[in-house]
Amino acid sequence: MSTKSILTLSELFEQVALLDIIDSLHNGVIAVNEDSKIIVFNQAASRIFGVEKGNAFRKIDEVFPNSQLPSVLASGEARKGVKIKLGASMVISNITPVIIKGKTVGAISVLQDISELEALVLQAKTVEELAAELNAIFESSYDGIYVTDSKGYTLRVNSAYQRITGLSPEQLKGKNIKDIVKQGLISESITFKVLEQKKTITIKQTISTGKKILVTGSPIFNEQGEIIRVVTNVRDMTELNNLHKKLERSMELQAHYEREISQLKNKYEGQKKIIVKSRQMKNAIEMAERLARVDTTVLILGESGVGKELIAQLIHENSSRPLRGAFIKVNCGAIPGDLLESELFGYEEGAFTGARKGGKAGLFEIADGGTIFLDEIAELPLNLQVKLLRVLQEKELTRLGGSKPIMSDVRIISATNKDLYKMVKSKLFREDLYYRLNVVPLLIPPLRERVDDILPLTQYHLEYFAEKHKITKILSPKTMECLMAYSWPGNIRELINTLERLVVTVDHDILEPQDLPQTLLSEIPEIHVNNSLIDAVASLEKKLISKALLEHKTTRKAAIILGISQTCLIKKAKKNGIIFQNQWSTE
Numbered sequence: 001m002s003t004k005s006i007l008t009l010s011e012l013f014e015q016v017a018l019l020d021i022i023d024s025l026h027n028g029v030i031a032v033n034e035d036s037k038i039i040v041f042n043q044a045a046s047r048i049f050g051v052e053k054g055n056a057f058r059k060i061d062e063v064f065p066n067s068q069l070p071s072v073l074a075s076g077e078a079r080k081g082v083k084i085k086l087g088a089s090m091v092i093s094n095i096t097p098v099i100i101k102g103k104t105v106g107a108i109s110v111l112q113d114i115s116e117l118e119a120l121v122l123q124a125k126t127v128e129e130l131a132a133e134l135n136a137i138f139e140s141s142y143d144g145i146y147v148t149d150s151k152g153y154t155l156r157v158n159s160a161y162q163r164i165t166g167l168s169p170e171q172l173k174g175k176n177i178k179d180i181v182k183q184g185l186i187s188e189s190i191t192f193k194v195l196e197q198k199k200t201i202t203i204k205q206t207i208s209t210g211k212k213i214l215v216t217g218s219p220i221f222n223e224q225g226e227i228i229r230v231v232t233n234v235r236d237m238t239e240l241n242n243l244h245k246k247l248e249r250s251m252e253l254q255a256h257y258e259r260e261i262s263q264l265k266n267k268y269e270g271q272k273k274i275i276v277k278s279r280q281m282k283n284a285i286e287m288a289e290r291l292a293r294v295d296t297t298v299l300i301l302g303e304s305g306v307g308k309e310l311i312a313q314l315i316h317e318n319s320s321r322p323l324r325g326a327f328i329k330v331n332c333g334a335i336p337g338d339l340l341e342s343e344l345f346g347y348e349e350g351a352f353t354g355a356r357k358g359g360k361a362g363l364f365e366i367a368d369g370g371t372i373f374l375d376e377i378a379e380l381p382l383n384l385q386v387k388l389l390r391v392l393q394e395k396e397l398t399r400l401g402g403s404k405p406i407m408s409d410v411r412i413i414s415a416t417n418k419d420l421y422k423m424v425k426s427k428l429f430r431e432d433l434y435y436r437l438n439v440v441p442l443l444i445p446p447l448r449e450r451v452d453d454i455l456p457l458t459q460y461h462l463e464y465f466a467e468k469h470k471i472t473k474i475l476s477p478k479t480m481e482c483l484m485a486y487s488w489p490g491n492i493r494e495l496i497n498t499l500e501r502l503v504v505t506v507d508h509d510i511l512e513p514q515d516l517p518q519t520l521l522s523e524i525p526e527i528h529v530n531n532s533l534i535d536a537v538a539s540l541e542k543k544l545i546s547k548a549l550l551e552h553k554t555t556r557k558a559a560i561i562l563g564i565s566q567t568c569l570i571k572k573a574k575k576n577g578i579i580f581q582n583q584w585s586t587e
Contacts, residue, residue, distance in 0.1 A: 020220065020228055021134060028091075028111035034104065036060050036070045048091060048111055069107045072097050076104045083114075090114045144213075144234030148191050150227050152177040164236045165207045184208050190217040191230045198227060204237065212237040274310055275457045278450035284311070287442055292318035297392065299377075299437045300415040302444030305493030308415040309375060311444060316371040321411060325370020328363050333379035341384055347400035364397055367410050377414040377437065378423060385430045388412075392436045412437070447488040447495065454484055454495070461496055465503040473503050474546055475511050477577035482513050485524040509550050510543065542576040545569065549578070 022029050028045035032038055037057045046052065049063065060069050066084055072095045082093045091111045098106040110130070138145060144161030148154055154172045162168055167185055177189045187206040194201055194217040202216040213234050220229040276282055291298055292315045300308045309329060316327040335343055346362030364372060374380070380388065391397050392412060396405040414437050423429035447453065458475065466472040475483075488494055498517065506515045513521065548558035559569040 020222070024220065029108065030060070030064065030067070030069070030111070031098070031106055031108045032060050032069050032073070033106045034073060036073060038063065039106070040108070045111060048086065048089070048113065067109060068093070068095055069109055072107045073104055146172075146215075146232040146234060148177060148230045148232075150195070150229070152189070152191050152195070152230075154180075155229075161234055164213060164234055165211065166209045167207065190215050190232055193217065194219050194230045195227060274307065274314065275453060275460050277456050278445075278452040280445045280450045281453055284442065284444055285314070288315050289318055291315055291440060291442065295319070295411055297411070297437060297439040298413045298442055299420075299440070300413065300442045300444060302415075302417060303446045303491055304417045305491035306444040306446055307492055308444055309373065311442065312371075312373040312413045312415065315413060316373075316411075319371070319411070321370050325368055325410070326366070327371050327373065328367040329373045329375060330363055331375045333376035337381045337384075340381065341387070342400050344384070345387060345397050345399055348402040350401065359399065359402075362397070362399065364391060364408050364410055365406060369409055371411045371413060374412065374414040376416060378416045378418040378420060378429065382430065385433045389430065389433045389436060392433075447491045451484055454488075455480070457492065457495060458483060458499060461499050462503070465500050469504055471503050472550060473506065473509060473511050474550060474578070476513070476542065476546075478513050479511050479516065480577065482516055482521070482524055486520055487523065510546050538576070541572065542578065545573055545576065546578055549573070 022040065023042045025042060025044055028048045029040060029042045030038060030045050031040035036059055038060055039057070041063075051063065060067050068079060068082055068084075072079055076097050076099065078097060079093075079095045082095060084091050084093055091113055094110045096108050096110075097104045098108060138156075139158050139160075141158055141160055144164045145156075145158045146154070146161055147156045153176050154174060157167075157169050157172055165186075171185065172180060177191045180186055181189050185208050188203070190201055190203050190205070193203070198219055200216065200218045202214065205213050205215050207213060214237050215232050215234050217230055217232045219227045220231060222228045274285065276285055288311050298312075298315060300311055302308050312329075313327055316322065321327075330344065332340065342360070342362065344362050344364055346360050346365055348359040349357055374388075387397065391408055391410070394405075395408055397408050398405055420429055420434055420438070424431045424434045458480070462473060462475070483495070490497075498520065501517070502511050502515055544562060545558070548561050549555070552558045552561060555569055555573075556566050559566040562569065564572075
């Protein structure tokens with residue numbers, strides 16, 4: 001091919017602005033002239049073939065024997081989706097002839113590694129189609145893109161740049177960045193910083209509209225190591241800040257949920273189910289379910305360990321708020337007073353030494369739309385009672401160190417085991433806050449006042465601990481009598497802890513009164529043992545029935561082992577007060 005033909009092809013590439021762009025493409029590109037000599041061999045092609053880039057004017061068959069470029073030159077017909085094996089890799093080549101004035105003056109092969117394509121549909125691209133695709137990619141970027149040459153003259157900006165900055169392409173195209181800065185359209189030039197330092201740089205800019213943007217300038221080098229373009233990516237700082245706040249809030253909410261889940265697993269695992277048989281507790285549950293239907297403030301009263309948190313969660317889960325927000329528990333007595341304010345209401349950047357950059361959302365913000373449960377509300381410091389009162393009255397809060405009010409749509413449920421009214425009279429609790437919290441008081445009776453709940457609670461948790469620890473225990477009737485007679489000052493929490501201790505520490509299967517903790521036995525009437533023959537036989541009968549049920553799991557099998565009928569076994573078990581486990585079948 002003549003020199004003139006080569007120049008003509010080179011001019012074609014210049015006209016579509018692809019000489020520099022082609023070298024940065026991820027796809028391999030090889031172009032040959034009409035003599036099958038290579039005139040374009042980009043970096044991606046060098047990577048695919050595993051050879052150095054310097055292959056200009058070599059015959060294509062010397063580098064790429066099965067390229068099929070010569071055959072396309074001869075036929076003048078394009079070939080699409082040609083599969084070619086290169087070592088361990090398989091590539092697809094789209095080969096297009098370059099025709100000028102009816103004459104085939106060259107051919108172009110665009111190569112793509114199939115392993116990178118996966119399920120993408122391959123299409124042959126002419127030079128014009130590739131240019132159109134690059135243009136579409138440039139315009140579809142959500143980030144603004146600003147391109148200058150090595151002298152700082154604006155070559156191109158995309159539509160996203162205009163959306164972000166408000167500056168039109170007509171205001172910028174063809175102008176030097178220095179002149180644009182002088183006009184006050186942007187605060188400073190990142191282009192010349194990149195040209196001076198020859199590396200990627202990120203700075204903040206202020207546009208003439210007052211908007212702040214984040215810009216990252218990156219140099220594009222030619223083969224001689226000279227900068228030929230500077231490409232600047234632009235992002236709206238407002239959008240980034242909003243995304244950062246959303247991400248931070250999501251991370252805080254996730255961390256809070258993880259803490260809550262961990263606490264529930266460690267302390268209350270298996271105890272979420274509310275076991276109710278007594279009329280007193282049924283009345284409390286019915287009241288909680290009614291309160292769930294209205295969005296009022298509730299104060300749950302009751303001794304420690306009666307299950308106030310479970311009632312608060314029941315109210316939340318039966319309301320409309322689970323669809324809008326989370327249930328967040330805060331123990332006001334477990335967090336030091338000097339930290340409680342920042343935990344509840346959050347803080348702004350610089351509010352105190354060690355404050356997180358950008359500030360931090362408080363639990364009231366995180367619970368927005370949901371419910372916040374303030375346990376041990378009597379422990380809330382007086383200075384924070386004022387801020388809580390504002391949330392209740394005005395539905396807004398202010399972060400620590402901040403001045404801007406934040407709206408808060410949160411339902412507040414509080415709980416205490418103390419007499420708040422006495423604390424109000426003693427000036428230990430604000431009277432106005434007391435009446436705001438005590439809109440609807442809900443009293444949870446202690447376990448000693450609902451003895452009917454002890455038996456089902458015991459059965460449920462024995463089954464739970466049997467599954468958890470893979471150890472099955474049953475209670476003798478006398479032991480059950482002891483549990484029913486005890487006052488349970490620690491309420492349900494004490495009962496659960498006692499049962500778990502018995503399951504994991506006692507080495508025999510039937511739990512007798514002497515297995516109970518001494519502190520418990522010392523507070524109940526003394527257990528008398530009648531040594532008559534009738535009682536001894538009855539005691540032996542109970543033990544044999546209990547052991548048979550424990551070992552064989554079904555009443556039918558246990559009856560066969562004991563030599564009695566299944567009906568007789570069931571009657572004797574009920575007569576002796578033996579508690580049936582759920583897993584025991586009557587089959």
